[in-house]
Amino acid sequence: MLEARGIAKAFGAHEVLSGVSLDVERGELVSIIGPSGCGKSTFLRCLNLLEQPDRGMIRIEGVEIDRDGPQKRWTRADEAQAHRLRAHVGMVFQSFNLFPHRTVLENVIMAPLAVKNVPRAQATEVARDLLDKVGLKGTADRYPLTLSGGQQQRAAIARALAMKPAVMLYDEPTSALDPEVAEEVLAVMRQLDHDGMTQIVVTHDMRFARAASDRVLFLDHGRVVEEGDPDVMFAHPSDERTRRFLRSVL
Ligand SMILES: Nc1ncnc2c1ncn2[C@@H]1O[C@H](COP(=O)(O)OP(=O)(O)OP(=O)(O)O)[C@@H](O)[C@H]1O
Numbered sequence: 001m002l003e004a005r006g007i008a009k010a011f012g013a014h015e016v017l018s019g020v021s022l023d024v025e026r027g028e029l030v031s032i033i034g035p036s037g038c039g040k041s042t043f044l045r046c047l048n049l050l051e052q053p054d055r056g057m058i059r060i061e062g063v064e065i066d067r068d069g070p071q072k073r074w075t076r077a078d079e080a081q082a083h084r085l086r087a088h089v090g091m092v093f094q095s096f097n098l099f100p101h102r103t104v105l106e107n108v109i110m111a112p113l114a115v116k117n118v119p120r121a122q123a124t125e126v127a128r129d130l131l132d133k134v135g136l137k138g139t140a141d142r143y144p145l146t147l148s149g150g151q152q153q154r155a156a157i158a159r160a161l162a163m164k165p166a167v168m169l170y171d172e173p174t175s176a177l178d179p180e181v182a183e184e185v186l187a188v189m190r191q192l193d194h195d196g197m198t199q200i201v202v203t204h205d206m207r208f209a210r211a212a213s214d215r216v217l218f219l220d221h222g223r224v225v226e227e228g229d230p231d232v233m234f235a236h237p238s239d240e241r242t243r244r245f246l247r248s249v250l
């Protein structure tokens with residue numbers, strides 16, 4: 001359901017991604033690991049077209065952007081296509097990014113109201129179900145800053161889910177959280193996996209990557225060094241760079 005081919009991205013003379021490819025099947029949970037600065041966040045941002053890749057192709061739910069053609073300029077047609085593609089993607093950031101002056105409920109219904117013109121009553125009903133699902137029953141009328149970090153992150157997940165995305169992208173969703181609280185967020189992601197959601201997770205949490213992923217991608221210097229079954233990769237990394245990285249973080 002998601003295909004990325006040869007994604008390349010440079011900032012000035014610094015090539016951050018040198019042709020990263022990834023295929024994700026519906027319902028898969030794929031973790032992306034790798035050293036700081038290797039391009040993980042940039043790759044996620046390219047998948048969502050928050051960054052415009054210099055080269056490569058991205059297709060999500062049949063919506064395709066191809067940067068390998070002769071037309072290198074980012075056109076209005078590309079922007080329209082990017083907009084269509086983003087409609088299929090939910091994104092969750094390390095820092096939650098909730099609107100602090102809106103209640104939890106308002107945060108969750110905002111995009112469905114503004115972007116999809118869903119009637120308020122219907123959006124509210126869906127939002128309450130989603131808040132229930134992420135374990136936030138009773139917090140709808142509170143302001144984000146009165147919640148714990150883990151609760152805020154679960155509200156951010158509910159907000160992304162409210163747009164009914166086909167795939168969820170997470171950029172270090174638990175890095176700002178204490179371990180117990182992080183566990184509540186990871187539990188929600190496991191539950192979503194169980195329900196069949198497709199998820200791509202950039203994470204420094206190797207225990208989660210190993211236990212919860214269908215597949216792990218190890219990125220180094222803007223390239224996929226190794227990719228595969230988490231148990232195989234963690235127990236027997238085939239590349240020296242993977243081995244060194246895992247030794248340093250485990
Ligand atoms: N907008 C930008 N302009 C210039 N350089 C950038 C920009 N965004 C990222 N970079 C550089 O690209 C490289 C990769 O950054 P990226 O954030 O993708 O790494 P990362 O793997 O997510 O690292 P971390 O684990 O620390 O989050 C870094 O050297 C970073 O400084």
Ligand SMILES: [Mg+2]
Nearest residue numbers: 040041042171
């Ligand atoms: Mg990052």
